[in-house]
Amino acid sequence: MRKTTKLAWLVAMALAIFVVWLAADVSASAGVGFLYAVPIGLAAWWGGRRWGTVALVGCSALYVLGAALQPVPHFEVALALRLVVFVGVVFLASSIGERLTALEHSAEELEDIQAALTPSRLLDAPEVDAAAAFVPSDHGVSGDFYLLTNGPDGSTVAIVGDVVGHGPEAARLATFVRARFAAFVAGTSDPGELLTLANAALFDRPGPEQELVSAACLRFRASEARLSWAVAGHPPPLRLPRLQELGPAGSTYLLGASADLELRTADIPLGSDEGVLAYTDGATDVRRGGAPLGLAGLSRLLEPLLGQPPWVLTAQLEEAILEWTDEPLRDDLCLLALRPKAT
Secondary structure (H helix, E strand, C coil): CCHHHHHHHHHHHHHHHHHHHHHCCHHHHHHHHHHHHHHHHHHHHHHHHHHHHHHHHHHHHHHHHHHHHCCCCCHHHHHHHHHHHHHHHHHHHHHHHHHHHHHHHHHHHHHHHHHHHCCCCCCCCCCEEEEEEEECCCCCCCCEEEEEEECCCCCEEEEEEEECCCCHHHHHHHHHHHHHHHHHCCCCCCHHHHHHHHHHHHHHCCCCCCCCEEEEEEEEECCCCEEEEEEECCCCCEEECCCEECCCCCCCCCECCCCCCCCCCEEEECCCCCEEEEECHHHCCCEECCEECHHHHHHHHHHHHCCCCHHHHHHHHHHHHHHHCCCCCCCCEEEEEEEECCC
């Protein structure tokens, strides 16, 4: 509602109460005076303590005027009691209103963050067909993210990550890490180097607590028909249609676990009839009857979809996972599929 409309409603309500005040008999007038708490509370709710105070002064003046026209026994005591109630209403209503406004702004901010972390529209990469699917957990915003971009050597780089933890702090950390990846890709497309740079950025980030992130980084070079990848404490991507895990080339640790972290890049040829699926652990941690889907279950759901293009595969796999589980999502469900474009 516009401010003028709100003000008109408050004035009309106060005048209506004043009319009821005058129409009531003396025995009822004492109780009618408490109805002024309604416009005072609404004014404080809509406009904060300032407007609540203005309404308090105006309604108190109407109460005094009404008492002059229709005397109230023990007027001073009655006025003092109402002033105490009105002041309490102002503070309570304004506090609740401010809190709800803050929550609304926070929710809008988190929605914007989530949209940036998992955009519905991916970069139109010249070398690969790509598609993503994302379903937030029932616990609210979390820290899953993905990024599809071009490397400085003309390759296509894809990153899927997951921040350890939930809530606004995890989402903000995911925003930071994703932005760092986007910046680092301008200088290198080597997956192991990108993950190592992101790890260093986490340790350079000011903060008293350790921040942990898992990630899988992929690079595809059409000129060589090769796929390179590196994994940092993340579920290994799946090579399609073989349903083979692309495990790390050496040891793997979460980003943020060690300042001396070094991750190696693995490399394989990737045919035009092949693809790769990167995902977060929310895709395998969904449960049915208390038991998780797991990698074997995810592979079973994938088998009838292996011949589909990425946008069909991700959409139908998301639907299959949601139909399989009989429990609320405990974690975000995040999928990213890549496949070389036919030449």
